[in-house]
Amino acid sequence: MALGAPRVWLLLAEKVGDNAQVRVLAEALGLPFEVRRLVMRPRYRLGKPRFRPTLRHLDLARSDPLEPPWPDLILTIGRRCAMVALWIKRRSGGRSRIVLVGRPRQRMGDYDLLLVPPQYPLPDNGRAVALELPLMRVDPERLARAREQWRERLAGFARPLTAVLVGGATRPYRLDGTVADRLLRDVQALRARDGGSLFISTSRRTPESAATVLARAVEQGAGFYRFRPEGGDDNPYLGLLAHADRFVVTGDSVSMLVEVARLGRPLAVYPLPVRETLADWIARRLLWALAPGAPLGGLGRALRALGLIGVPRDLEALHRRLYERGLAVPFGAPFPPPRNRSSGEDELVALAERVRRLVAP
Numbered sequence: 001m002a003l004g005a006p007r008v009w010l011l012l013a014e015k016v017g018d019n020a021q022v023r024v025l026a027e028a029l030g031l032p033f034e035v036r037r038l039v040m041r042p043r044y045r046l047g048k049p050r051f052r053p054t055l056r057h058l059d060l061a062r063s064d065p066l067e068p069p070w071p072d073l074i075l076t077i078g079r080r081c082a083m084v085a086l087w088i089k090r091r092s093g094g095r096s097r098i099v100l101v102g103r104p105r106q107r108m109g110d111y112d113l114l115l116v117p118p119q120y121p122l123p124d125n126g127r128a129v130a131l132e133l134p135l136m137r138v139d140p141e142r143l144a145r146a147r148e149q150w151r152e153r154l155a156g157f158a159r160p161l162t163a164v165l166v167g168g169a170t171r172p173y174r175l176d177g178t179v180a181d182r183l184l185r186d187v188q189a190l191r192a193r194d195g196g197s198l199f200i201s202t203s204r205r206t207p208e209s210a211a212t213v214l215a216r217a218v219e220q221g222a223g224f225y226r227f228r229p230e231g232g233d234d235n236p237y238l239g240l241l242a243h244a245d246r247f248v249v250t251g252d253s254v255s256m257l258v259e260v261a262r263l264g265r266p267l268a269v270y271p272l273p274v275r276e277t278l279a280d281w282i283a284r285r286l287l288w289a290l291a292p293g294a295p296l297g298g299l300g301r302a303l304r305a306l307g308l309i310g311v312p313r314d315l316e317a318l319h320r321r322l323y324e325r326g327l328a329v330p331f332g333a334p335f336p337p338p339r340n341r342s343s344g345e346d347e348l349v350a351l352a353e354r355v356r357r358l359v360a361p
Contacts, residue, residue, distance in 0.1 A: 005031055009071035074089070115131055117135075133258050170205065180209070201235075245266070267336070
């Protein structure tokens with residue numbers, strides 16, 4: 001660490017897309033930083049612990065040590081990492097500053113800066129910055145390497161090559177074998193209409209029932225990749241970003257949508273059906289009524305300050321932002337033409353300057 005430089009910690013967990021956003025911001029700061037990797041206890045790898053400043057949800061034996069000297073600045077993202085950041089801030093006597101990327105959960109007054117993407121309403125606490133798009137972006141060097149590695153492997157696919165990038169079920173969206181069958185038929189109809197070829201790639205969240213259905217695309221000459229947790233050099237994601245002519249991405253996947261859009265590639269958002277219980281519907285309506293700027297926004301602000309409610313997510317708000325900026329179209333509309341990269345570098349420079357002011361002497 002440079003002499004006199006603030007101590008910066010990045011709290012990262014298992015979500016690759018989340019980690020990438022925090023790293024983008026950290027690298028833009030131009031300050032030395034240390035990574036603290038957090039491993040969740042098995043029940044909380046998918047399950048959500050009650051929101052409070054605590055380490056109870058961590059597998060402490062497998063996580064990096066969390067001990068003094070405490071950081072001057074914490075950069076993090078997500079519910080479970082935010083809980084750890086709040087715990088550290090308490091242990092530091094309130095000295096550690098917290099910058100939270102993404103959803104402003106609860107205890108908003110305890111964060112020093114919130115960087116809020118368009119799928120969430122902007123809190124009215126004076127410490128929030130609305131992001132044009134989430135901070136995801138593809139590393140240019142990794143993309144350049146993938147371009148060379150996949151050049152020959154993708155050379156035999158007829159043009160236009162349409163990459164179909166598939167996410168998974170996330171509230172309130174549904175993705176199962178039935179939905180996958182509809183998706184497969186729709187993209188096959190697209191190929192029949194426009195010619196060219198398809199390459200379908202699943203991801204970490206794609207359920208096995210959906211992947212099994214999508215694998216049938218191979219019978220008609222399409223490329224197909226079934227995601228493997230252990231990874232490997234056969235994952236075509238970066239190769240497709242480098243070589244595909246256009247993209248169809250399921251609407252649940254923020255990271256894939258934004259990474260394609262920032263590259264300026266022709267992009268169509270494939271809608272997934274909504275599935276929610278009556279209780280889900282009531283809770284979602286209530287949260288929106290209590291959101292900032294809503295009819296009961298004042299009551300919502302008081303409840304959020306007490307840590308009793310969070311802030312709802314609206315992925316369709318992100319879709320609308322992409323449509324408004326000409327970065328994507330709904331599936332079925334003509335693909336937009338390629339455009340210059342939407343890198344957001346000016347926005348990132350301004351964000352980094354604001355973060356640096358938090359720890360300025």
